[in-house]
Amino acid sequence: MTVTVPQGFRAAGVKAGLKASGNPDLALVVNDGPSKAAAAVFTSNRVAAAPVHWSRQVVSDGRVDAVILNSGGANACTGPQGFQNTHTTAEKTAEVLGISATDVFVCSTGLIGEQLPMDKIVPGIDTVAAALSDDGGAEAAAAIMTTDTVPKQAVFTGTDAEGNGFSIGGIAKGAGMLAPGLATMLVVLTTDADVPAEMLDVVLRDVTRVTFDRADSDGCMSTNDTVVLLASGASGAVPSAETFSEGLTQVCAELARKLIGDAEGASHDIAVRTFNAASERDAETVSRAVARSNLFKAAIFGKDPNWGRVLSAVGTTDAVFEPDALNVSMNGIQICQNGSIGQDRKLVDLEPREVHVEIDLQAGSAEATIWTNDLTHDYVHENSAYSS
Amino acid sequence: MTVTVPQGFRAAGVKAGLKASGNPDLALVVNDGPSKAAAAVFTSNRVAAAPVHWSRQVVSDGRVDAVILNSGGANACTGPQGFQNTHTTAEKTAEVLGISATDVFVCSTGLIGEQLPMDKIVPGIDTVAAALSDDGGAEAAAAIMTTDTVPKQAVFTGTDAEGNGFSIGGIAKGAGMLAPGLATMLVVLTTDADVPAEMLDVVLRDVTRVTFDRADSDGCMSTNDTVVLLASGASGAVPSAETFSEGLTQVCAELARKLIGDAEGASHDIAVRTFNAASERDAETVSRAVARSNLFKAAIFGKDPNWGRVLSAVGTTDAVFEPDALNVSMNGIQICQNGSIGQDRKLVDLEPREVHVEIDLQAGSAEATIWTNDLTHDYVHENSAYSS
Numbered sequence: 001m002t003v004t005v006p007q008g009f010r011a012a013g014v015k016a017g018l019k020a021s022g023n024p025d026l027a028l029v030v031n032d033g034p035s036k037a038a039a040a041v042f043t044s045n046r047v048a049a050a051p052v053h054w055s056r057q058v059v060s061d062g063r064v065d066a067v068i069l070n071s072g073g074a075n076a077c078t079g080p081q082g083f084q085n086t087h088t089t090a091e092k093t094a095e096v097l098g099i100s101a102t103d104v105f106v107c108s109t110g111l112i113g114e115q116l117p118m119d120k121i122v123p124g125i126d127t128v129a130a131a132l133s134d135d136g137g138a139e140a141a142a143a144i145m146t147t148d149t150v151p152k153q154a155v156f157t158g159t160d161a162e163g164n165g166f167s168i169g170g171i172a173k174g175a176g177m178l179a180p181g182l183a184t185m186l187v188v189l190t191t192d193a194d195v196p197a198e199m200l201d202v203v204l205r206d207v208t209r210v211t212f213d214r215a216d217s218d219g220c221m222s223t224n225d226t227v228v229l230l231a232s233g234a235s236g237a238v239p240s241a242e243t244f245s246e247g248l249t250q251v252c253a254e255l256a257r258k259l260i261g262d263a264e265g266a267s268h269d270i271a272v273r274t275f276n277a278a279s280e281r282d283a284e285t286v287s288r289a290v291a292r293s294n295l296f297k298a299a300i301f302g303k304d305p306n307w308g309r310v311l312s313a314v315g316t317t318d319a320v321f322e323p324d325a326l327n328v329s330m331n332g333i334q335i336c337q338n339g340s341i342g343q344d345r346k347l348v349d350l351e352p353r354e355v356h357v358e359i360d361l362q363a364g365s366a367e368a369t370i371w372t373n374d375l376t377h378d379y380v381h382e383n384s385a386y387s388s
Numbered sequence: 389m390t391v392t393v394p395q396g397f398r399a400a401g402v403k404a405g406l407k408a409s410g411n412p413d414l415a416l417v418v419n420d421g422p423s424k425a426a427a428a429v430f431t432s433n434r435v436a437a438a439p440v441h442w443s444r445q446v447v448s449d450g451r452v453d454a455v456i457l458n459s460g461g462a463n464a465c466t467g468p469q470g471f472q473n474t475h476t477t478a479e480k481t482a483e484v485l486g487i488s489a490t491d492v493f494v495c496s497t498g499l500i501g502e503q504l505p506m507d508k509i510v511p512g513i514d515t516v517a518a519a520l521s522d523d524g525g526a527e528a529a530a531a532i533m534t535t536d537t538v539p540k541q542a543v544f545t546g547t548d549a550e551g552n553g554f555s556i557g558g559i560a561k562g563a564g565m566l567a568p569g570l571a572t573m574l575v576v577l578t579t580d581a582d583v584p585a586e587m588l589d590v591v592l593r594d595v596t597r598v599t600f601d602r603a604d605s606d607g608c609m610s611t612n613d614t615v616v617l618l619a620s621g622a623s624g625a626v627p628s629a630e631t632f633s634e635g636l637t638q639v640c641a642e643l644a645r646k647l648i649g650d651a652e653g654a655s656h657d658i659a660v661r662t663f664n665a666a667s668e669r670d671a672e673t674v675s676r677a678v679a680r681s682n683l684f685k686a687a688i689f690g691k692d693p694n695w696g697r698v699l700s701a702v703g704t705t706d707a708v709f710e711p712d713a714l715n716v717s718m719n720g721i722q723i724c725q726n727g728s729i730g731q732d733r734k735l736v737d738l739e740p741r742e743v744h745v746e747i748d749l750q751a752g753s754a755e756a757t758i759w760t761n762d763l764t765h766d767y768v769h770e771n772s773a774y775s776s
Contacts, residue, residue, distance in 0.1 A: 044704075045700060045703040045704055046702075046703040046704075046705075046709075046711055047699045047700060047702060047703030047711045047714075047727070048703070048711070074696075076696065076699075077695075077696055077699050077724065077727055077728055077729070078728055078729065079712070079726070079727065079728030079729070081728075082728070111696070112694075112696025112697070112699070112700065113695060113696040113699075113724070113728075113729055114729070115729075218682045218683065219680070219681075219682065220681050220682060220683045220697075220700065220701070221700065221703070221704050222700060223696075223699070223700055223703065292607070293607075293608055294606045294607065294608060294682070294763075294767075294771070295606065295608045295771055298767070298768050298771035298772045299771065299772060301768065301772045302771075302772025302773055304772065306500075307465075307501060308462075308464065308465055308499070308500025308501040308611075309500070309608075311435045311464075311465050311500070311501075311611070312433060312435060312500065312608065312609065312610060312611055313608070314434075314435060315433040315434040315435030315436070315609070315611065316432075316433055316434075316609050317434075321434075323434055323435045323436070324467070326435075336465065336501070338467070339435070339465055339467065340465055340466055340467030340469075340470070340501075341465070341466070341467070341501055341502070341503075375682075375768055375771075375772075376768060377765050377768050377769070379682075379686070379768075380686050380689065380763055380764060380765050380767075380768055381765070383682070383683055383686035383687065383690075383763075384686045384687060384689045384690025384692065384763075385690055
């Protein structure tokens with residue numbers, strides 16, 4: 001169920017003392033090869049953290065040997081000192097592992113605008129390297145958590161055309177600031193399939209577009225979001241792009257669903273599906289507009305099937321539709337028919353945590369689903385009390 | 389302080405029985421001339437309410453004789469029956485006043501997706517017409533309230549180049565769903581200046597762009613937003629476009645500020661000012677991105693001067709700036725300097741209701757301010773419990 005399921009990987013997670021809680025806060029994932037192929041996608045936020053700038057360079061040659069991740073500090077908006085701290089983290093990791101610093105990928109998550117305590121990180125790297133093991137994935141998953149209440153892991157196993165088995169494993173942390181162009185999330189994906197870096201890059205971009213990019217908890221985009229994919233080739237399997245993409249989609253969709261399911265303060269996980277759209281882009285635009293409406297999200301928290309707030313949000317988009325041809329259902333009850341009053345809203349049961357909103361644009365045949373959360377007292381509480 | 393301060397206007401507000409609370413819910417403003425010049429701006433939401441469709445036609449010839457407004461029902465997403473009800477409202481008002489229905493402007497506000505109780509509105513129109521008086525503006529202001537806690541009114545008095553006095557009065561209702569392209573708001577503005585309809589239209593669009601359009605309480609755009617401006621010419625004053633625009637800006641800015649000050653559940657009114665921007669559009673884009681960040685808004689509720697969340701929001705825009713040249717201050721303390729840590733955040737006092745966030749892009753000389761509110765428990769409560 002984790003990044004050490006695929007062959008060729010070791011991982012560890014330890015307590016370096018960065019978190020006031022004393023919980024694990026430093027993780028390391030190492031690719032022992034034979035291949036060191038890698039790809040990554042990053043936040044599209046222009047105010048990107050120091051580790052994002054560093055790691056973008058590291059992965060640019062398609063090779064990553066190790067990923068070092070800390071929670072307890074985002075190292076974002078920390079100026080030249082922050083970049084120096086990321087560099088030092090990579091150098092120290094490289095030294096301990098006997099590899100090049102330019103092959104060490106660095107991720108950070110936590111409070112923005114504070115310098116990392118390097119006096120704890122540097123000795124912590126010795127500790128985490130000493131703890132590396134071929135079943136350490138779960139410890140790594142725990143060490144990257146911030147306000148997550150549970151670690152998130154996923155795994156896929158498949159075979160290539162020759163019948164050779166391979167697997168894909170993943171760990172993720174999320175919780176708040178989940179939005180398009182990725183969430184506040186760090187994700188490490190591993191595979192023992194033998195896939196060249198160019199293909200990893202194409203497939204990863206394709207898959208994140210329809211998984212992580214469509215998890216939009218609160219519309220806020222982070223400075224640190226990173227998804228990195230490492231391929232060891234240790235299984236000897238050489239899956240086609242299609243086969244590999246299917247497996248990766250499954251892992252990423254499962255992780256994305258788990259991120260939404262554990263978002264800060266949420267009491268409902270909401271799938272906003274727009275269908276019969278003129279284009280996938282229209283469908284995504286409409287679903288995202290609804291997923292971002294605070295009024296809609298507060299209504300779902302109140303178990304109020306307020307379709308007027310859905311239509312209000314749909315009406316702000318430039319998607320192809322006629323206002324008097326919109327249909328909306330919630331959990332199977334079509335409460336809006338042709339832009340006006342449909343079935344009795346009292347029939348809608350919003351007790352279950354999972355809510356399905358379906359928007360029929362009657363304008364084509366494309367569709368897209370955005371996953372989001374409701375807007376709750378606990379969201380306000382956590383985000384007014386927790387400085388992140 | 390209201391729409392009956394300018395000469396040539398009568399108004400009234402009465403209880404027609406639309407609101408379960410029994411509060412006033414039907415208002416009428418009549419222009420007795422001699423001029424009947426008018427202009428209006430409407431929501432840009434494509435899912436517009438029936439009265440918006442009707443009133444857009446009414447004002448298209450630059451003439452409005454009367455405005456009838458109801459609270460207690462938005463008449464949005466109500467299909468052909470909804471449009472018929474708006475038409476009936478205009479016809480009845482015209483009959484009672486002895487004017488043409490095509491000169492009767494109709495506004496509605498309240499719950500979306502329910503038909504209006506015409507058996508209460510039709511007799512209510514007799515009652516409100518009988519109550520018309522030349523000091524009835526305050527009653528009209530009270531009758532258009534929904535979740536507003538106080539009526540909103542404003543007035544300006546000035547003189548034209550010849551020294552002839554004129555005035556501009558306004559009433560507004562707002563509270564929730566405040567966003568660009570106008571808020572859930574109805575605004576009636578009156579003036580006794582003699583201004584032709586074409587000039588009213590130009591000035592009104594210009595003024596709303598920098599006042600109501602920059603009040604963004606929760607990023608949600610309504611189906612009913614309307615601002616209508618009536619000019620009676622009764623004062624004989626003929627102000628220049630510039631003089632009239634100054635007065636109208638003052639009235640609209642005051643009403644917009646009052647809308648933000650009474651937004652649902654808010655505990656802080658926040659002015660997000662972006663300056664040294666390459667363009668006014670850049671400044672507005674940046675300010676709006678910050679004003680729409682739930683994480684930022686929740687932090688202000690928690691009195692946490694979380695500048696990292698400001699930078700995260702700025703980083704999502706396409707405005708011209710360098711991340712390491714951003715400065716941010718809150719209530720006068722420059723907590724972010726050149727994209728990194730500035731003055732001690734503990735120096736920031738977020739106790740006052742009014743909060744000033746200043747974002748220096750160091751990229752030009754343009755500026756813009758968006759007014760917004762914090763994200764509070766009361767916002768979640770009101771919008772999960774109140775179906776609107």
